[in-house]
Amino acid sequence: MSWEFIHYGLGRWVHILFGVMWIGLLYYFNFVQVDAMKKAAADTPPTGAGISKHVAPLALFYFRWAAVGTWVMGAFLLGDKFDEAFLFKEHAYVPIGIGAWLGTIMLFNVWVLIWPNQKKILGLKPASDEEKAKARRVAFLASRTNTMLSIPMIFFMSSSALFHRGLFAG
Amino acid sequence: MKNPLDSLWGTVISGLVLTVVLYFLARAMMGGG
DSSP states (O other): OOHHIIIIIIHHHHHHHHHHHHHHHHHIIIIIIHHHHHHHHHSSSOOOHHIIIIIHHHHHHHHHHHHHHHHHHHHHHHGGGHHHHHTTOSGGGHHHHHHHHHHHHHHHIIIIIIHHHHHHHTTSSOOOHHHHHHHHHHHHHHHHHHHHHHHHHHHHHTTHHHHHTTTTTO | OOOGGGSHHHHHHHHHHHHHHHHHHHHHHTTOO
């Protein structure tokens, strides 16, 4: 087995596996759970406790570590072209560089904005009702921002075919 | 003005618009105009 196969074959495979888990759970939160929790809160009595207690913490665990795995494997894939991509040093690395920056901003949002605020919302970290309300808004907007950024991020991550067909230069 | 991120479809449309903007930015950065 050649190093090239491990790097670009297995590396890309694992990168995509982590990415599917990360973005899949992101879409679960935004397309399913937010709306479901709103409806559950409106039930009499409220019925969302099971989701908050059993589903959300587990989903958040895989979500935040899949984000790390995706980024680390992306950096591994870029290898010695890491700075060419992130600093846009070569024209050929501009699309993947934009995708890499979007992914990096998203990773930042997961660990700095979403997870610390979710700990307050889920009661894993003590917080007053006012702090919880603020945490809910920040985590929600960060999660929505990531959903928005995921759309161009996936476009640029999968853009090598476009590049090779000259569709970025025409 | 309402924040488009408060709505799921506002979020998706914002993502699509951002994709178009970044696509033309990438083309410009690559000298494609």
